Amino acid sequence: AIFIACARAPAALTAALARRVELTSAVDALRRTLEGAHARAVFGASAYDGNAFHGHPIVVFAVERIARWAGSGGTTSGVGVELATASAWLAADSVALALLCALATTVTTDMDGVFRVCALYALNPINAMALMARSNAAVGRACVFASAFAASRGYVVAAGVASAMAMQMQPHVVVIVPALALMCSRHEWRRWATLGGACAATHCASAVVMGDDFSKWWSSAVLFAVRSEDQTPNLGLHWYLFTTMFDHFREFYVVALNAAPLALAAPLAYRFSNRPLTALVLSLIVATICAPYPTLSDVVTYMSLLSVIAVDESGNPLAYMKGGVLIAGGFLYALLLSPIVWYMWIHTRVANANFFYAITLVFAITQLVLLGQVTQSVVTFDRARKLTKKTR
Numbered sequence: 001a002i003f004i005a006c007a008r009a010p011a012a013l014t015a016a017l018a019r020r021v022e023l024t025s026a027v028d029a030l031r032r033t034l035e036g037a038h039a040r041a042v043f044g045a046s047a048y049d050g051n052a053f054h055g056h057p058i059v060v061f062a063v064e065r066i067a068r069w070a071g072s073g074g075t076t077s078g079v080g081v082e083l084a085t086a087s088a089w090l091a092a093d094s095v096a097l098a099l100l101c102a103l104a105t106t107v108t109t110d111m112d113g114v115f116r117v118c119a120l121y122a123l124n125p126i127n128a129m130a131l132m133a134r135s136n137a138a139v140g141r142a143c144v145f146a147s148a149f150a151a152s153r154g155y156v157v158a159a160g161v162a163s164a165m166a167m168q169m170q171p172h173v174v175v176i177v178p179a180l181a182l183m184c185s186r187h188e189w190r191r192w193a194t195l196g197g198a199c200a201a202t203h204c205a206s207a208v209v210m211g212d213d214f215s216k217w218w219s220s221a222v223l224f225a226v227r228s229e230d231q232t233p234n235l236g237l238h239w240y241l242f243t244t245m246f247d248h249f250r251e252f253y254v255v256a257l258n259a260a261p262l263a264l265a266a267p268l269a270y271r272f273s274n275r276p277l278t279a280l281v282l283s284l285i286v287a288t289i290c291a292p293y294p295t296l297s298d299v300v301t302y303m304s305l306l307s308v309i310a311v312d313e314s315g316n317p318l319a320y321m322k323g324g325v326l327i328a329g330g331f332l333y334a335l336l337l338s339p340i341v342w343y344m345w346i347h348t349r350v351a352n353a354n355f356f357y358a359i360t361l362v363f364a365i366t367q368l369v370l371l372g373q374v375t376q377s378v379v380t381f382d383r384a385r386k387l388t389k390k391t392r
Contacts (some may be wrong), residue, residue, distance in 0.1 A: 013132060014086075014132050014133065014134060017129055017132050017133035017162040017372060018030065018031065018133045018134055019230065019286050020133065020222075020339060021233060021234040021235065021295075021338075021342070022234075022235055022295060022296050022335065022338055022339070023129055023130045023133040023135055023295055023296060023297070024130075024133050024134070024135045024293050024295065025231040025234055025293035025294075026054055026057055026219070026224075026232065026293055027054045027136075027170075027224075027293050028055065028135045028136045028137045028140075028295070028297070029135065030082070030085060030086075030089075030133075030134035030135070030136065032052055032053050032054065032342060033053060033055055033059055033060065033063055033085075034063065034085075034193040035051055035052040035053060035138065036048070036053025036055070036060050037060045037064050039052070039053075040064060041376070044215055046212075046216055047060045048213060048216035048217055048219070048220040048221075049216070051220075053220065054220055054221050054224050054225070054230075055169075055221060056139075056168050056169050056217075056221065057210055057213060057217060059136055059139065062085075062088060063085055064070045065344065066084045066085050066088055071085065082134070085134065085306055086131070086134050087273045088129065089134065089135070089136055089138050089139070090131060090138075092136075092138045092139045092142050093127070093131060093138035093141075093142070095142045095143050096121075096138055096141045096374060097118065097121055097122060099142060099145035099146050099149050100117060100121055100145050100304055100305075100308065101114055101117060101118050102120070102149050103119040103145060103148055103149045103152060103305075103308055104118075104307075104308045104311060106149070106152045106153065107277070107308060107309070107311065107312045107313065108311045108312060108313040109264065110311070110313055113313070114311070114312030116307070116311060117304070117307045117308055117311060120304070120307045121300075121304050121307070122306075124303075126296045126297075126299065126300055126306070126335070127297070127300045130295070130296065130297045130300070130350075131156050131294075135295065135297055137170075137295065137297035137298070137301075139169055140166055140169035140170040140173070140299075141297070141300070141301045143162050143163075143165045143166035143169055143285075144162075144166045144170075144173055144176065144202070145305075146158070146162035146166075146174075147159050147162035147163040147166055147176070148180070148183065148277065148280060148305070149179055150162055151180045151183035151184045151195075151276075152277070154184065156183075156184045156185075156191050156194045156195050156198065157194060157198045158198075159180055159183075159195060159198070160194070160196070160197065160198025160199040160201075160202065161198055161199070161202045162193045163177060163180055163195075163199055164198070164199040164200075164202035164203055164206075164235070164386075165175065165202065167199075168203075168206065169224065171221075171222050171225050172225070172261065172287040172288075172290075173284070173287060174262070175261045175262060175264075175265040175283040175284070175286065175287045176265075176280050176283055176284065177195075177199070177265070178265050178268075178269035178270075178279070178283070179265070179268070179269045179276045179279040179280035179283055180195065180276075180280065181195055181269070182269050182273055182276035182279065183276040183277065183280070187274060225292055225293065226254070226258055226292075227254055228242060228254065228257075228292035228293075230293070231243050233342075233353065233356055233357075234293055234294070234295075234360075235294050235295065235296075235334065235338070235359075235360050235363050236291055236292050236293055236294050236360065237289075237290070237360060237361075237364060238253075238257060239292075240353060240357040240360070240363060241253050243318075243353075244353075257290045257292075258290070258359060260286070260290050261283065261286045261287040261289075261290050265283045265284050265286075267281050268283055269285075274380065274382075275309075275317065275378060275382075277305065277308065277309055278309060278317065278374070278378050279304045280305065281302050281306055281309065281373065281374070282371060282374065284298075284301060284302040284305070285302055285367055285370060285371045285374075286371065288302065288367060289359060289364050289367050289368065289371075294363075296335065299331065299367075306318065306374070314382065315385070316381075317377060317378045317381040317382070318377050318378070318381075319377065319381060320376065320377040320380040320381055321373045321374065321376075321377040322328035323369060323373055324345075326366075326369060327366055327369055327370050327373070330362055330363070330365065330366025330369070331363075331366055333359070333362050333366075334359055334360075334362055334363040334366070334389065337359055338356070338359045341354060341355045341356050341358075341359055
């Protein structure tokens, strides 16, 4: 019922939500996807010619097929195409939900815990708003969940393929690879090699399938995201820095903001080698903080995985978390005040970029607090278990 309501939301509501930078970005907005698909279907041009589309070719391919199925005569305009595309994204979100529940069964046999994980995801209002905004972030999220589930079950090749697809959909999720390697095996280097080989083979196969579009996709999607070329204000840290600083400092901050998550991924995996799912979540939080185009959909991804960690039948590692009110307040602050400040800045001109960037700083600091609290809680939980075993 929730998914149907999201698919059939009023056009005025979906249009308003689609303009919100908290819910959609340059890399996952449906409008840009439709523009890329229209260029291919009508003009026979590459979706990456110009500066409209910055997503994965499989998204354009899906929209083209949906347009033909909807009977639009090859064009990608019209209510029917948008509704059918929204239904496809809802189907991807349903797959993500199923994979999340399957992942929960790897840490607990209590079906009540699995049901709680399912309910928290399905009833998440932020996810519902992102779906109504027609964001295709659910496709990348499904790939992340699939890679985590496959790795936890020991399906190394499937984990490599799914992680490669997740990286192509959202380049910043490359940070989950060390954690996935530990989920596959802690000590067997052959499994690590298999994971890396499957990931590399998927990328090579993608290059062959894309053909001439591969180099264009790499420039328009991967390098576009890494270099943060679209300076539209969003919840990320990049846009303000790159629009207010001198150009000769740009390369330094591009390297620094992209290298920080990569530099922390392996140490986090090493520190939490006995809890690779925790390392994966922490890596995703760091990647979201430093990502050029973060949205609240990224928060939904790692929050959903945190709910899986919380239902572990051996004990809840998040039981020692503090500052829940502060963390919830920070996310609510960003969610509720960013549209107001945006309106004051863009429409009424009574605010400026500094006001909106203050919102993004609160968003980043809130995630830093969450990162610290999750880390501290898991470490405290493990120490308490060790002390309990020693006293026995």
